Structure formats: C-alpha cells, structure tokens
Amino acid sequence: MRKQLFFLSAFLLVSILVLRFTTRDEAIPEPASSSEDQLEDITQVRSTFGFDEQNYTILHDTIRQNQFVGDILSQYLDFPSIDRLLTNSKDHFDPRYIRVGRPYHVVSRKDSTSSGVAFIYEHDPIRYTVLHLEDSLYASTGEKEIETREAMAEGIIESSLYLTLTDQGLSQNLALEMADIYAWSIDFYRLQKGDRFKVLYEEQFIEDEFIGIGEVKACVFTHKDLEFRAYAYNQNGKRDYFDEEGEGLRKAFLKSPLKFGRMTSGYSNRRFHPVQRRFKAHRGTDYAAPRGTPILATGDGEVIKSSYTRNNGNFVKIRHNSTYTTQYLHMSKRAVERGQQVVQGEVIGYVGSTGLATGPHVCYRFWKNGKQVDHRREEFPSSDPILPENMDSFQQVRDSLDQQLSLGPEVVALIP
Ligand SMILES: [Zn+2]
Known part of the structure; x- marks a missing residue:
C-alpha cells in the first residue's frame, strides 16, 4: 500500500489544478420516459428499504459503542422471539459483527400497538439486511441501487508546485485509471509542466451520495505537446481502450516467460x-x-x-x-x-x-x-486493433465521445 501511495504521489505531486464538472445535460441522451413513468414519480413517496414513511414510523440511528442488537430488538420482541429470529437469520446476519457507526433503521406500525415490523442493518454503503420482526421471523439481504452519472475532469500539470487535492479518493482513483490506460504510451513519472488532460468518466452514487468512480469512457492527454486520445469500446464482448485510429492502446504481456513449461x-x-x-x-x-x-x-x-x-x-x-x-x-x-x-x-x-x-x-x-x-x-487487453467489421460502430462511438470531450466546462467543483 505504501509503495502504491508512493507511486500515486509521483503523479499527484504534479497535479496543480483539477477542474471537475458534470457533463451538460444535452450530452447524455436520456431515454424518453413514458407518461406512466412520470405518473409513478409524482405519486411515489419517500421510502426506506421498501417501507414508506406514510404508513410506518421509521427510526434512523447508528450502532453505538457496546450496543447489542438484542438490546435494540428487545423493545419490540420478547427474548425467545429474538433468539428464534437470530437463529433463523444466521445465514444473513451475525450480530457479533455489527460495527460501531454503521446505520440501522427500525420500522414500526403507526397504530396504537407501535409493534415492530423490521430491523434493517447496513453492512456497507451498498449491502443491507432486513430482519422481519413479524410472523415467521426471518431475514433478507438486499443491495441498494447504484446510480451512474457522467462527469468530466480537467487537469494541468505544474511540475514545481504541490497542492493537496481535497477530493483525494476521486483524484487518486482517476489518476490510477489513467496511468493504466496510458501505461504503454505515456511515462507518468516523466510528466512535464504544461502537460494536461481531460477525462470523461462515470461517478457512482447511492441515494445522491458519491461512493466512487466508475469507468473511464474517454480521455485526451497532452504530453510534450502531443495528443494521446483514448476511447473505451466494447469489441466482441471485451472492453478496452483504443486510439482515434482504432489501434489498441494497451499491450498484452506474454502469459508465461517460457514457451513451453x-x-x-x-x-x-x-x-x-x-x-x-x-x-x-x-x-x-x-x-x-x-x-x-x-x-x-x-x-x-x-x-x-x-x-x-x-x-x-x-x-x-x-x-x-x-x-x-x-x-x-x-x-x-x-x-x-x-x-x-x-x-x-x-x-x-x-x-x-x-x-x-x-x-x-x-x-x-x-x-x-x-x-x-x-x-x-490481471485482466489484460487482447492488443487487437478494432476489427474491420467493427470499424463503423467504433467510429460512431469515438465521434460521440469526442463531441462530449469538446464541450465547455461547467464548473461544479474546483480542486483544491
Ligand atoms: Zn516461486
């Protein structure tokens, strides 16, 4: 990990200015939504893991130091029931491994009984388990939907200055992605003052919260006044990066250092x-x-x-x-x-x-x-160029990505 960070710093040390902006709305063709969908949007009420707040009381909290799941559940169930519930749930949920600070939610009825309906524990930003507190006392595990949004970032390399990037997670991962895409064409240890890049990539969100970057879709890196363009394209089921002529940007390694062995x-x-x-x-x-x-x-x-x-x-x-x-x-x-x-x-x-x-x-x-x-x-590219039968389709993708890359920045955040 330390070595990896050292590698990163070689790149990050020279990044002085990174502009991040979401692509303009017109750049992302949204599928036209039918009137039925719109109707559904309007009538939909805020819901937590399938329980809407119109019909249920929902308590939101986080696990505290020395807090046991049994203590929380005991407000809604007697101990034999808690015991049965945890036994029924053991494939989904181990109460010994709950972590301090993780969010949980308790759903209860709004009527005079205020009886418990569900206890929901969030393992991580994506995965959660629902313990059903009624009738058969069982558990189910679900995953939240990840929303992908397109974003663009632009950077200028200034070799003599160092500024801390405030949005570290984003910048480090983007830097690593780009270093991988250009591994065979640009030496990231020898970037020069004035080198610059513009990258079109995906950001992943859960319930409007940023969780990480997704795929890099296109990038243009200007190194020593030479432009290196990279376009993601899915050729016969394998996604890889190609230059504007359709040549593979990354090269494959031999599978083994011996011809026979x-x-x-x-x-x-x-x-x-x-x-x-x-x-x-x-x-x-x-x-x-x-x-x-x-x-x-x-x-x-x-x-x-x-x-x-x-x-x-x-x-x-x-x-x-x-x-x-x-x-x-x-x-x-x-x-x-x-x-x-x-x-x-x-x-x-x-x-x-x-x-x-x-x-x-x-x-x-x-x-x-x-x-x-x-x-x-490791997943290595095939190093094949775009095949003749895919060239038309590749050129269409390339031109559309070029158009998005050429759009003027709409600055959302300035890093740092
Ligand atoms: Zn060995």
Whole structure:
C-alpha cells in the first residue's frame, strides 16, 4: 500500500489544478420516459428499504459503542422471539459483527400497538439486511441501487508546485485509471509542466451520495505537446481502450516467460515452502522446465536489475513502464545487463535452480503500481486493433465521445 501511495504521489505531486464538472445535460441522451413513468414519480413517496414513511414510523440511528442488537430488538420482541429470529437469520446476519457507526433503521406500525415490523442493518454503503420482526421471523439481504452519472475532469500539470487535492479518493482513483490506460504510451513519472488532460468518466452514487468512480469512457492527454486520445469500446464482448485510429492502446504481456513449461506453483499469500519447510507467502508463479530452457521477457522494457542474491539466485528485473514491472528468478545464467532495452519475447536468461530452489524452474513475479499481484488474475487487453467489421460502430462511438470531450466546462467543483 505504501509503495502504491508512493507511486500515486509521483503523479499527484504534479497535479496543480483539477477542474471537475458534470457533463451538460444535452450530452447524455436520456431515454424518453413514458407518461406512466412520470405518473409513478409524482405519486411515489419517500421510502426506506421498501417501507414508506406514510404508513410506518421509521427510526434512523447508528450502532453505538457496546450496543447489542438484542438490546435494540428487545423493545419490540420478547427474548425467545429474538433468539428464534437470530437463529433463523444466521445465514444473513451475525450480530457479533455489527460495527460501531454503521446505520440501522427500525420500522414500526403507526397504530396504537407501535409493534415492530423490521430491523434493517447496513453492512456497507451498498449491502443491507432486513430482519422481519413479524410472523415467521426471518431475514433478507438486499443491495441498494447504484446510480451512474457522467462527469468530466480537467487537469494541468505544474511540475514545481504541490497542492493537496481535497477530493483525494476521486483524484487518486482517476489518476490510477489513467496511468493504466496510458501505461504503454505515456511515462507518468516523466510528466512535464504544461502537460494536461481531460477525462470523461462515470461517478457512482447511492441515494445522491458519491461512493466512487466508475469507468473511464474517454480521455485526451497532452504530453510534450502531443495528443494521446483514448476511447473505451466494447469489441466482441471485451472492453478496452483504443486510439482515434482504432489501434489498441494497451499491450498484452506474454502469459508465461517460457514457451513451453509447466506451472508448478501459483501465486499465494500462504503456502508451504519446500526448501525452508515453513508457511510463507509466495508472491510469484513457478514454471518448471529443463535446465537451460530460454526465459523470455514477457513485455518490452528496460532491464533495471541483473544480479545474484542468496534467495533469488541469478535474477533479472524488467521495468515495462510506470505501471508494470516483472522479475524472473533462479536462472542458471543471465543473458542481459542492467540498463539494456529488451523487447517482448527476447531471451533474458536460462532456467536453473540457483538461490532457494529445489529443482530447475523460473519464479515469475509481477508488480502493478509498485504492488505485487498475481499476473494470472490481471485482466489484460487482447492488443487487437478494432476489427474491420467493427470499424463503423467504433467510429460512431469515438465521434460521440469526442463531441462530449469538446464541450465547455461547467464548473461544479474546483480542486483544491
Ligand atoms: Zn516461486
């Protein structure tokens, strides 16, 4: 996490001005609503989890320190009923894991009995459980609807100044998204004063409360006076980013550093180490192959390490761009030097068992934004360009996104 934040700061440190604005109304074509829908809107009353305040009394509160669900329920149910309710509900709700500060709601009848109808606990901003306090005493779990709105942000890079971004969550995630989209075309560690960007993306809301950013739909990044355009497009079921000509913006890595080889051990946060004979994390993927089998660079990049350590044996580390780095361990022999540029598929060394290894294999390690990840779980692009049969449709999407990007800003918030 610290490394990831360090990575982020490299980008955030240079962001001086970010304007955020929602796109103009006319930019988002709303489906025409029928008169029936409108009628429903007018008659709809405020409702909480399906209980409207016209027919029920609804108490809204948050869980306090040392507060038990049983204490809250005891105002509406006797103890045998509470016991039965919690037993019936155990697949949905564990009263031991309620968290201080989380919102809850109690629904009761408006008549003279004021009897309890439901207890609702919100696990997180999206998920909630309803304990039904009447009749059969059961529980149900639901999710709130996430509303997606389009938004635009614009930024100018000012390399010498630092200003704290007040809307950190939004800005950090947007920065990471953009760094990923442009990983192979712009080095985010070498942004220059005057570089700028404009990004069209989605914001997610629940009941008008901002919860996070959704997908980036289009972006134009001006780096060293060159414009880099990115458009999201769903090609044959796979969503990816393309430039204005329809070329894939992101490149795929080779699936494995060996042409032929057998995966013998996957990425795990806890596995039994065969040499050290104890449980420890294995943040890499092992591929076994005969000693001397060529090991290939899984992507273009610069060799930043080519050396020997007691644990790694002979190893090579490649920095592909500001987002991705890979490392290859236990080589019998290294074939590249530090500082050397390599291309995807180039031989960088040979399989061996130097360092902490039982037999000949390569341990392949993968970093994204300074954090080790399981490369087999990462979603990589196909790196195919837009296919001829999809070109017309892509161009339509591109032109409509361009039109939205060109709209003048309607400033809603100024960050900072
Ligand atoms: Zn390994």
